[in-house]
Amino acid sequence: MLLFNTQKELVSHLNSVSNETTSIGFVPTMGALHAGHLSLLEESMKHNAINVISIFVNPTQFNNAEDLAKYPKTLESDIAKIKTLSDSIIVFAPSIDDIYEGKTVASPFNFDGLEHQMEGKFRPGHFDGVGTIVKRLFEIVKPNNAYFGEKDFQQLQIVKKLVEKNKIPVIVVGCPIYREPNGLAMSSRNERLTDEERKKAAIIYQTITEARKMFATKSAKEITDFVNKVFDKSTDFELEYFQIADETTLLPCLRKSKTKKYRAFIAVFVNKIRLIDTISLN
Numbered sequence: 001m002l003l004f005n006t007q008k009e010l011v012s013h014l015n016s017v018s019n020e021t022t023s024i025g026f027v028p029t030m031g032a033l034h035a036g037h038l039s040l041l042e043e044s045m046k047h048n049a050i051n052v053i054s055i056f057v058n059p060t061q062f063n064n065a066e067d068l069a070k071y072p073k074t075l076e077s078d079i080a081k082i083k084t085l086s087d088s089i090i091v092f093a094p095s096i097d098d099i100y101e102g103k104t105v106a107s108p109f110n111f112d113g114l115e116h117q118m119e120g121k122f123r124p125g126h127f128d129g130v131g132t133i134v135k136r137l138f139e140i141v142k143p144n145n146a147y148f149g150e151k152d153f154q155q156l157q158i159v160k161k162l163v164e165k166n167k168i169p170v171i172v173v174g175c176p177i178y179r180e181p182n183g184l185a186m187s188s189r190n191e192r193l194t195d196e197e198r199k200k201a202a203i204i205y206q207t208i209t210e211a212r213k214m215f216a217t218k219s220a221k222e223i224t225d226f227v228n229k230v231f232d233k234s235t236d237f238e239l240e241y242f243q244i245a246d247e248t249t250l251l252p253c254l255r256k257s258k259t260k261k262y263r264a265f266i267a268v269f270v271n272k273i274r275l276i277d278t279i280s281l282n
Contacts, residue, residue, distance in 0.1 A: 028148075109128050135162060193271075211279070
């Protein structure tokens, strides 16, 4: 397995092993890898001759300093997990200075309004940080295909918009959510949950699954009221937001249209740990 800690070393290696006909697949991550990340790598390996995974906890996309400080950093075990798939995967684990070159600030982006919904409302500046790091990583790795999980569906749409508006020659591939046996969406943050919290967190998927069933006959407001009541009764979980939105624009659904695809989005706190999930409603 090849591990590179600087962009200069990575670029030099990629230039030596690839040409214009070589397909490069890329999975950007913040580490603390789980089966969901590995499923992205497996998808990349099906379609590309060279596969790169980045492990970098990006400071500019955190608007909460405590969340950044507590974000798990597990490079050694991450590499061990990657090795279970293949010894030929390239790992890029740069330092903050190597990526930001002494200026750890996000650039401003206009994502045509996608950045103002849901996560953007509750995490100011988050998507400027995402756009900054993803654009930088794309410039370094120069992948043909890049793989992102649909759990962060808003982020997936943001990255597609980033590529479109900046004319970056990469295909952005969204991959299905990988779930724990109880339905909880796999996330690096799950590692911070106690066993009991992890078990109880099944309520998130159960609730949005019920919302999907209701969507056939109920209005978005009725479903939102139902979700609010579920979490009002819970002493363990605090609902930050629940929203039914158009998949393309991410604008809230006010009145259902048969020509649009809708998705439910949810963010919940348990013991100060923030968990998100999403489900297609059509």
